Amino acid sequence: MKATEIQKLLDATIVCGSLDDIDVMCGCGSDMMSDVLAFPKEKMVLLTGLTNAHTVRTCELLDVCAIVFVRGKIPGRDVIDEAEEAGIPILATRLTLYDACGTLFKAGLPGGTGRKL
Numbered sequence: 314m315k316a317t318e319i320q321k322l323l324d325a326t327i328v329c330g331s332l333d334d335i336d337v338m339c340g341c342g343s344d345m346m347s348d349v350l351a352f353p354k355e356k357m358v359l360l361t362g363l364t365n366a367h368t369v370r371t372c373e374l375l376d377v378c379a380i381v382f383v384r385g386k387i388p389g390r391d392v393i394d395e396a397e398e399a400g401i402p403i404l405a406t407r408l409t410l411y412d413a414c415g416t417l418f419k420a421g422l423p424g425g426t427g428r429k430l
Contacts, residue, residue: 314338314422316379316402322416323406325381329404331394335378340422342414346371352425360413364388365394373399383410387419 316335320327327394329385343349351398352412353375369392372379372380380396381404382388388396388403396403406413 314403314417314420316358318420319379319381319417319422320404322348322373323404323408323413325404326403326404328382328387328403328405329397330379330400332379332404333401335402337378337422339425340414340417341425342410344410345419349375354425357425358417358422359415360410364392366392369395369399369401370375374397377401379404381406381413383408400410 314337316332337358339354340358341352342360344361351372357377358379359372359377362383362398363370364382364386383406385407387405
């Protein structure tokens, strides 16, 4: 799935970065970065409500291709700067974590198990 399609499906705003030519192979939804670290997958998008710099650092370690902050949360300038430096686009959606993950799963983006509808 293209990152631009994720933006449309979630009615998300681009906070920073570019979504051009980003292919996303799976998604992960969590506010616990320890769970995200236990779930490394290539070309993954992370959906989370945790808007601190630790989130960006975790994504950088795992080569996450984009971060979607849920529940209308917008990170602070320090987090945006860190994401820009790491080359990780940030999106923001008003959807809850549950609804955002469900929307992407229903549209065909698998989670880490590779399971699809």
